[in-house]
Amino acid sequence: MKRVSVFLALAATALAATGSAERPVYDGEAPVAFLYDMSSGAVLFSRDADRRIPPASMAKMMTAHVVFDLIDEGEHALDEECTVRPETWRQWHGPAAGSTMFLSPGERVSIENLLYGVVTVSGNDASVVLAECISGTETAFAALMNRKAEELGLENSHFGNATGWPDEGRSFVTARDLARLAAATIRRYPELYTQFYARREFTWGETMGNNEPITQPNRNPIMGRVDGADGLKTGHTQEAGFGFTGSAEQEGRRLVMVVAGLDSFSERISESVRFLEWGFNAWQSRRLIAAGGQVGTAQVQGGDASEVPLVAPRDLAVTTPAGLAGDREVLIRYTGPVRAPITEGQHIADLIIRTPDMPEQQMPLVAGEAVGERGFFGRVWAGLLSLVGLG
Numbered sequence: 001m002k003r004v005s006v007f008l009a010l011a012a013t014a015l016a017a018t019g020s021a022e023r024p025v026y027d028g029e030a031p032v033a034f035l036y037d038m039s040s041g042a043v044l045f046s047r048d049a050d051r052r053i054p055p056a057s058m059a060k061m062m063t064a065h066v067v068f069d070l071i072d073e074g075e076h077a078l079d080e081e082c083t084v085r086p087e088t089w090r091q092w093h094g095p096a097a098g099s100t101m102f103l104s105p106g107e108r109v110s111i112e113n114l115l116y117g118v119v120t121v122s123g124n125d126a127s128v129v130l131a132e133c134i135s136g137t138e139t140a141f142a143a144l145m146n147r148k149a150e151e152l153g154l155e156n157s158h159f160g161n162a163t164g165w166p167d168e169g170r171s172f173v174t175a176r177d178l179a180r181l182a183a184a185t186i187r188r189y190p191e192l193y194t195q196f197y198a199r200r201e202f203t204w205g206e207t208m209g210n211n212e213p214i215t216q217p218n219r220n221p222i223m224g225r226v227d228g229a230d231g232l233k234t235g236h237t238q239e240a241g242f243g244f245t246g247s248a249e250q251e252g253r254r255l256v257m258v259v260a261g262l263d264s265f266s267e268r269i270s271e272s273v274r275f276l277e278w279g280f281n282a283w284q285s286r287r288l289i290a291a292g293g294q295v296g297t298a299q300v301q302g303g304d305a306s307e308v309p310l311v312a313p314r315d316l317a318v319t320t321p322a323g324l325a326g327d328r329e330v331l332i333r334y335t336g337p338v339r340a341p342i343t344e345g346q347h348i349a350d351l352i353i354r355t356p357d358m359p360e361q362q363m364p365l366v367a368g369e370a371v372g373e374r375g376f377f378g379r380v381w382a383g384l385l386s387l388v389g390l391g
Contacts, residue, residue, distance in 0.1 A: 023357040024282035024321050030259035030271050032243075034175035038183050038254040039285045040353070042319035042361045045275075049175040052156055053260050056235030057099065057122045058245050059164030059171060061181055062145045064119050064196065067111065067130060068189040069148065078112035082133030084125075092125035098165070101126040102205025102214050113204065120202040121216040122234065124163045131162035138162050149177075152184050166237055175258040178245045182232050182256045186247060197231030200224075221269040222246050226276050234268070235260075242268040248276055252315070253285045285317045289351075295365055296332050298349055302374050303340030309368035310334075310349050316363045318353050329354040332365065342371040 026035075026045050032053060035045040070076045089105040091097070101123030103109065109117075109129065117126025131141035138161055145159040154177040160170030186193050200223065203215040221244055222229040229248040236242045243260035257276050262268045289295060289312040297307040310332060318328065334349035342348065346367045353361040 022321060024278075026275070026278050026282075028259070028271055028275055028278075029267065030262055030275070032175050032258070032260040033275065034179050034258040035275060035279050036179045036183065036256045037279070037283065037285060037317075037319045038186070038256060039252070039315070039317040040288075040319040040361045041363050042283075043359050044255075044279050044283055044319070046176070049258075050156060052172040052174055053243075054166065054169075054237060054240040055157075055159075055164045055171055055173040055178075056237045056240040056243060057124075057164045058173065058178055058233050058235035058243055059145075059159055060118050060122060060127055060162070061178070061185065061233045061245060062148065062159055063127050063131065063141075063162045064115060065181060065185050065189075066141070066144050066148050067115060067134065068185065068192045070134065071111070071192065072189060076111060076134065078110065078115075080111050080133075081108045082111065082114060082129055083108050084129050085132065088128050088132060089125065092128055098124045098163075100124060101202075103129060104205070115196050116199060116202045117204060119196040119233070120199050120218050121204075122219055124165065127162040149181075152180060154180060157181075164235060164237075166239055175260060178258045179256045182245050182247055182258075186231070186254065186256075193231065198223075220244075220246065221272045222248060222276055225269070225273050229276070236265075236268075244268055244272050246272055246276060248280075250280055253280075253317070255279045282322055283319055284322045285319045287315055287317045288353075289316045291315050294368060295351060298332075298334050298367075299337040300342065300371050301337035301339050303342065303371040304374050305371050308338065308342055308348070308371050310365040311368040312351075313345065313347075313364055313366045316351060318355075318361060320355065328356075334365075340371050340373045342367045344368070344370045 033047040034049040036043055084103045084105055084107045086105040099122040101117030101121055103125045114126045114130040117123035128138055131138045135141035135144060141162055142159050149157050157173040157177040160167040201215055201217045203213050205214040207214060219234045226248050228250045231247045232245045234244045242262040245258045247256045259271055262271060291312055291314045294309050294311050296310050298310055300306055300308050331352050332349050333352050338348050344367055347364050348367055349365040351363045351365055
């Protein structure tokens with residue numbers, strides 16, 4: 001098996017360009033920042049994006065992601081109820097316990113409402129009750145979080161708890177990993193993402209004395225300030241500073257941003273809005289291939305077909321500085337020949353876009369049809385051809 005790169009003829013037609021691309025400059029204040037275009041896979045900005053940082057409540061993105069996955073797999077349901085253990089309530093009750101959903105001891109709460117408590121109002125109590133309900137203990141749930149992190153390729157992240165509460169350095173993330181986690185949630189669970197992350201406010205619990213319902217707004221600093229903003233999660237502790245992982249979609253183009261280490265609540269708002277608006281205004285995304293369109297083929301080893309069509313699993317685009325197209329190079333890259341069997345929709349190659357002054361833009365290509373394994377006599381015949389130098 002060897003790495004194969006195939007240059008595409010469409011580079012001269014669909015991507016014909018004039019002028020030269022100059023990478024836009026951003027002068028933001030965040031010591032850690034990362035901006036990613038999901039439509040093309042382009043990294044628009046990166047500052048110290050691989051430095052390990054405390055996640056604060058941005059860790060709750062992984063808490064929600066794990067539960068979304070379990071719901072999607074049918075292992076748990078939104079209407080399933082969890083009980084608030086008195087011990088958990090005592091630990092996560094009062095001003096010193098941080099953000100809260102205002103749960104009560106012994107209360108039975110659905111997974112759906114606990115997820116609103118985690119995502120919309122960043123409740124530490126909701127996060128721990130949910131973790132204990134799913135896995136028995138928060139420690140066991142954190143193990144699920146770390147298995148999911150490994151599956152998603154979050155190479156520089158580790159989770160010691162379900163809340164992001166400081167834990168002597170056991171929990172850490174990077175801006176790049178947070179963006180990857182956000183993108184995975186949006187792509188894999190779009191309906192759950194919209195239901196929970198786009199909610200503007202959530203009502204749960206009652207005030208002491210007059211028993212008035214408690215309504216809390218979504219803490220998302222770009223929601224209502226940037227068109228198309230619909231997620232994701234803020235975070236703040238003394239050691240982490242103020243951070244935010246956010247996303248917005250405009251005209252079919254979705255950006256994911258991360259800022260961390262800011263000094264104040266107000267600075268997080270202004271920096272998040274300015275950063276995301278720069279991403280939409282300073283860059284443009286042009287559709288390259290429609291979902292389902294065939295891009296090329298890949299060679300197959302040991303299959304009942306010698307090659308398999310490569311198609312776009314979704315609309316694929318190329319991102320360039322606004323107003324400029326720039327010279328670029330397009331190729332298909334895969335490790336091959338690809339061994340059979342191959343299932344339809346299996347990710348087996350990548351479309352690579354190379355543009356001056358920018359990192360490679362990499363987008364997945366999948367098998368357009370299934371390829372079965374070659375039968376016994378076919379394998380014998382292939383072996384004979386190989387012996388005589390014809391295979």
